[in-house]
Amino acid sequence: MKAESSGLILGISIGVVIGVFLAILALYCIRYQRKRAQINSSSSRRAATLPIRTNGVDTCTVLSDSTMGADSPRHYEKSVNGMSLWFDGFKKSSVVSASGIPEYCYRDLQKATQNFTTLIGQGAFGPVYKAQMSTGETVAVKVLASDSKQGEKEFQTEFVFERVTYANLSAPPPCGSNSPSDDLIGFGSPPSGPGSCSQVKLLGRLHHRNLLNLVGYCADKGKNMLIYAYMSNGNLASHLYNEKMEPLSWDRRVHTALDVARGVEYLHDGAVPPVIHRDIKSSNILLDQSMRARVSDFGLSREEMVDGHASNLRGTFGYLDPEYICTRTFTKKSDVYSYGVLLFELIAARNPLQGLMEYVELAAMNAGGGTGWEEIADPRLEGNFDIQELNEVAALAYKCVNRVPKKRPSMRSTVQVLTRILKSRHSKKHTGTPLSAMPEEVAIDIDQAEGQTPVRQLKREESFDSMDTDL
Numbered sequence: 001m002k003a004e005s006s007g008l009i010l011g012i013s014i015g016v017v018i019g020v021f022l023a024i025l026a027l028y029c030i031r032y033q034r035k036r037a038q039i040n041s042s043s044s045r046r047a048a049t050l051p052i053r054t055n056g057v058d059t060c061t062v063l064s065d066s067t068m069g070a071d072s073p074r075h076y077e078k079s080v081n082g083m084s085l086w087f088d089g090f091k092k093s094s095v096v097s098a099s100g101i102p103e104y105c106y107r108d109l110q111k112a113t114q115n116f117t118t119l120i121g122q123g124a125f126g127p128v129y130k131a132q133m134s135t136g137e138t139v140a141v142k143v144l145a146s147d148s149k150q151g152e153k154e155f156q157t158e159f160v161f162e163r164v165t166y167a168n169l170s171a172p173p174p175c176g177s178n179s180p181s182d183d184l185i186g187f188g189s190p191p192s193g194p195g196s197c198s199q200v201k202l203l204g205r206l207h208h209r210n211l212l213n214l215v216g217y218c219a220d221k222g223k224n225m226l227i228y229a230y231m232s233n234g235n236l237a238s239h240l241y242n243e244k245m246e247p248l249s250w251d252r253r254v255h256t257a258l259d260v261a262r263g264v265e266y267l268h269d270g271a272v273p274p275v276i277h278r279d280i281k282s283s284n285i286l287l288d289q290s291m292r293a294r295v296s297d298f299g300l301s302r303e304e305m306v307d308g309h310a311s312n313l314r315g316t317f318g319y320l321d322p323e324y325i326c327t328r329t330f331t332k333k334s335d336v337y338s339y340g341v342l343l344f345e346l347i348a349a350r351n352p353l354q355g356l357m358e359y360v361e362l363a364a365m366n367a368g369g370g371t372g373w374e375e376i377a378d379p380r381l382e383g384n385f386d387i388q389e390l391n392e393v394a395a396l397a398y399k400c401v402n403r404v405p406k407k408r409p410s411m412r413s414t415v416q417v418l419t420r421i422l423k424s425r426h427s428k429k430h431t432g433t434p435l436s437a438m439p440e441e442v443a444i445d446i447d448q449a450e451g452q453t454p455v456r457q458l459k460r461e462e463s464f465d466s467m468d469t470d471l
């Protein structure tokens with residue numbers, strides 16, 4: 001009996017020991033499996049976020065496609081390694097430079113522009129050509145005229161953007177003015193030079209649906225060229241002033257005003273460090289194939305010439321903030337002034353160099369209490385506009401051109417006012433219409449007006465980028 005019970009105890013003990021051993025083994029196996037799974041997933045995540053490398057050159061930044069529309073040379077179809085076709089097509093001839101922007105060789109651009117015969121425009125920088133890349137993408141190539149001092153400066157400004165702007169800021173302002181006001185853009189610390197990572201960050205991060213971004217450049221065989229997304233509907237000025245073109249509808253003009261306001265708002269409040277455009281004007285607003293506007297030439301400024309001599313003033317006469325002319329201090333509010341002139345151009349289709357603002361001042365004497373601005377409306381509109389809306393846009397424009405910079409609204413406020421105008425237009429027209437039933441463009445504008453993507457939270461450019469991809 002005793003032997004029997006001690007055998008039983010021994011059996012139970014052995015059973016317990018084996019059970020515990022098996023449980024420990026099972027736990028160990030589970031933990032091992034989990035760890036393996038974690039290692040696998042983190043290594044694949046790492047692979048997915050590795051910066052683009054082309055020809056062994058690190059880009060320091062992954063290029064965003066957030067600015068790309070249908071006209072863009074980079075409507076990405078991701079290839080296996082995460083690089084776009086845009087790069088793949090040019091692997092042999094282009095490299096992604098240290099600035100993060102792909103560099104192309106002269107020969108390829110010569111071929112793409114049929115030996116530079118496809119002229120589409122001429123600016124102070126030099127001629128602009130339409131180019132058909134071998135991938136089938138269409139781009140615009142700005143060639144720096146070899147005799148153009150302006151162009152050389154501009155190339156430097158656009159390409160070595162941060163360095164030049166910083167240098168401008170640190171120069172003592174002329175006209176006895178004080179150092180730049182708090183309003184003025186500033187860069188935290190001097191960048192370390194061309195090709196540095198701080199420069200990469202600036203150029204690589206200026207992405208917005210309403211900005212025309214640099215998509216490549218060429219510095220080969222003594223030629224400097226800048227490559228941009230091709231905007232098939234040209235510039236806004238030609239739509240306003242070319243009698244051969246269909247006049248823009250009032251509706252399109254308000255949407256254009258909002259697109260531009262959003263692009264500039266991004267430069268002022270979304271970009272880090274903030275950027276002042278310095279040359280907002282209708283010829284710097286380009287229209288894509290769906291007539292959405294993109295602001296071009298941001299951050300650079302041409303020097304105005306007076307009787308063949310450099311005036312020391314950057315920007316374009318007719319759009320220049322009078323306060324800047326006096327103090328030589330350019331602020332965000334100087335951009336707001338130029339934007340106000342552009343708004344009046346949209347309303348009246350009159351060139352600022354041909355007395356637009358004198359015309360506006362005359363009309364302002366009669367306009368008051370939110371009425372009376374309709375007398376300056378573009379005759380080609382043939383009265384096809386909502387009078388109240390036109391008066392609201394004109395009142396906003398008039399605030400933007402206030403002589404006192406502090407009384408001008410911020411670009412963020414202009415975006416809010418314009419979205420409110422669009423919102424009330426559509427609620428008047430479609431009372432009770434759900435947003436989802438409205439045309440996409442309108443729904444997007446109203447969405448943002450209602451703060452579904454609160455701008456205040458979009459201080460960082462990454463947030464603006466993610467907003468762009470929604471557009």
Ligand SMILES: Nc1ncnc2c1ncn2[C@@H]1O[C@H](COP(=O)(O)OP(=O)(O)OP(=O)(O)O)[C@@H](O)[C@H]1O
Nearest residue numbers: 120121122123124125128140228229230231235283
């Ligand atoms: N990306 C583009 N897509 C289509 N057309 C373009 C593009 N870039 C420029 N153009 C055309 O070329 C013209 C000249 O452009 P550019 O930026 O060199 O000068 P601008 O802005 O018109 O004048 P300025 O140099 O005096 O400021 C533009 O007005 C536009 O018609």
